Amino acid sequence: MASTSRTRSGRGRGGRGGGSSSLPPPPSTLPLIIEEFFIVIYEDPLVKKALPKKFADYLDGQEPAKVYLRAADCGPRLWTVEVLFDGQGRMYLDKGWENFAIAHGVDFGCYVHFKYEGDDVLTVVVSSQHMP
Numbered sequence: 001m002a003s004t005s006r007t008r009s010g011r012g013r014g015g016r017g018g019g020s021s022s023l024p025p026p027p028s029t030l031p032l033i034i035e036e037f038f039i040v041i042y043e044d045p046l047v048k049k050a051l052p053k054k055f056a057d058y059l060d061g062q063e064p065a066k067v068y069l070r071a072a073d074c075g076p077r078l079w080t081v082e083v084l085f086d087g088q089g090r091m092y093l094d095k096g097w098e099n100f101a102i103a104h105g106v107d108f109g110c111y112v113h114f115k116y117e118g119d120d121v122l123t124v125v126v127s128s129q130h131m132p
Helices: 053-058 097-103
Strands: 036-040 049-051 066-071 079-085 091-093 111-118 121-127
Touching: 036 049, 053 091, 053 111, 066 097, 079 097
Parallel strands: 066 121
Antiparallel strands: 036 111, 049 091, 066 079, 079 091, 111 121
């Protein structure tokens, strides 16, 4: 006699069907990870800026020629900034950074917080609280 009660198997989302939740994502997609990091401006704020190696490692194999910076407090405008990779795992914001830095008051001692949104877009918050 067949049972008419429903039981949850505890596997997968919502316990539906015989699917397995342990399958990895397709190899062509990055896992959805929000990368956040900051840099402190110790040198000329208008020259190219090195980003953390961990972030460059995250983009390994998908090294963009440019990124798009969005100031968190300035609406949807995107600033195009060329990116350089040095072949030793370092990533730099290059042409276009100077314009962004001037427009958003990046100066010596500023903290610059980046949040990677995907699709080569970084949301940026500049804190003008200077280091002592």
